[in-house]
Amino acid sequence: MASQWSRRCADSLSKHIVINEFVFKPLNLEQDIPMLQSWLNQNYAKFWGMQGMTQATITAAMAPSEHKLALIGEWQAKPLFMVELYDPAHDEIGQHYQVKPLDCGMHLILAPIEGKPVHGLSRKVMAAIAQLILETLAFTRLVVEPDQQNHKIHRLNCQIGIRYQKAIQLSTKAAFLGFCSAQNRQTATQAAPNCRVKIALLPSHF
Numbered sequence: 001m002a003s004q005w006s007r008r009c010a011d012s013l014s015k016h017i018v019i020n021e022f023v024f025k026p027l028n029l030e031q032d033i034p035m036l037q038s039w040l041n042q043n044y045a046k047f048w049g050m051q052g053m054t055q056a057t058i059t060a061a062m063a064p065s066e067h068k069l070a071l072i073g074e075w076q077a078k079p080l081f082m083v084e085l086y087d088p089a090h091d092e093i094g095q096h097y098q099v100k101p102l103d104c105g106m107h108l109i110l111a112p113i114e115g116k117p118v119h120g121l122s123r124k125v126m127a128a129i130a131q132l133i134l135e136t137l138a139f140t141r142l143v144v145e146p147d148q149q150n151h152k153i154h155r156l157n158c159q160i161g162i163r164y165q166k167a168i169q170l171s172t173k174a175a176f177l178g179f180c181s182a183q184n185r186q187t188a189t190q191a192a193p194n195c196r197v198k199i200a201l202l203p204s205h206f
Contacts, residue, residue, distance in 0.1 A: 004101050005087040006066045008137050017136060019128040027070035027082065033059050036082055042112050047147040049172055067091075073125065080121075081110045083129050093145045096168045096177055102140035104133050108153075126156045134182045142180040147173045161188035 017024040027036075033055050040050045040058065050058060062070050068086035072079050084107040089099045106129060110122065133142045144162055146153045154176070157164075161184035164176045 003066055003087065005089070005104070008102070008104075008139065009069055009085060017132065019131050019136065021075055021124065022080070022128045023074040024071045024083075024132060025074065026064070027062060027072055029059050029063060032072055032079070032082075033062070035079060036062070036109075039082070039109055039111055044152075045109055047150045047153075047173070048107075048109060073128070075121075075125075079111055081108060081125055083108050083132075085133065088143050092170055093143065093168075093177070096145075096170075097165070100140060102138075103143050104137065104139040104141070105143045105145070106133065122152075122156055123159050126160045130160050130180060130185050134180070134185060140181065144178045144180075145170065145175040146178070147175055149174075159188065161185040 037053070037055050037058055039045060040048055040053070045051065050061070053061075062084070064070065067090040068084060070082055070084045073081040073083060086105040086107070088094045088103045088105045091105060093105060108126070108129065110125065130142055133139050142162065144157060145168065146157065148167065154164075157178060157180075160180065162178045162180040163184060164178040166177050168175050168177050
C-alpha cells in the first residue's frame with residue numbers, strides 16, 4: 001500500500017505543475033542525468049557530496065521511489081533547478097526529530113549561471129518550491145537540513161520563512177534542522193532580505 005507521503009506526491013509524477021514563472025517536471029533519468037551530473041560537479045554544488053560520481057551512480061541515487069522523487073524546474077523554457085522531495089520518516093533526518101505524517105523534506109540544486117545573474121531569482125525559486133510543497137501538495141511542514149557551511153542557502157531559507165530549530169550531526173555533514181509551515185511562509189516579512197541565521201527552540205508543536 002502506498003504511504004500517505006507518496007499518495008500526496010502522485011500528481012507530481014504524472015503531470016507538469018506550473019507555479020508562477022516555473023514549470024515543475026519529473027526528472028527524466030535518461031535525458032536529465034548528464035545535465036544534472038554537470039551541475040553536481042560545479043564548485044558551488046559541493047554540499048551535495050556527489051562530485052565525481054558517474055552517471056550510473058547519480059541515476060541510482062536519483063531514481064524515484066515510494067519515499068522520494070526529483071523534479072526539474074524550468075524557467076523561460078530552460079532547466080534552472082532540480083528539487084528532490086523526500087519522506088523524512090525514511091531518511092536519516094528522521095532520527096533527529098519527531099516526524100509527522102505530512103512532513104516533506106527538500107533538497108535543491110540550481111543550474112550554473114549563464115550570462116548576467118537575475119536579481120532575486122533564487123529567492124523566487126525557493127518561494128515556488130515552498131508553494132509546491134505547502135499548497136499544491138498540501139504538506140503541513142517543509143523540512144530542511146542544510147550544511148552549516150552553506151551560508152547562501154541559509155539566507156534564502158530565512159527569506160521564505162524557514163526557521164532553524166537546532167544544529168545536528170548527520171553522517172555526511174554538520175547541518176541545521178529547519179521547518180517551514182504555511183503560516184511561517186505567509187508571515188515572512190518584508191525585512192526577509194536582511195535575515196540572519198538564528199538557532200532557537202521552536203514551539204512544542206514542531
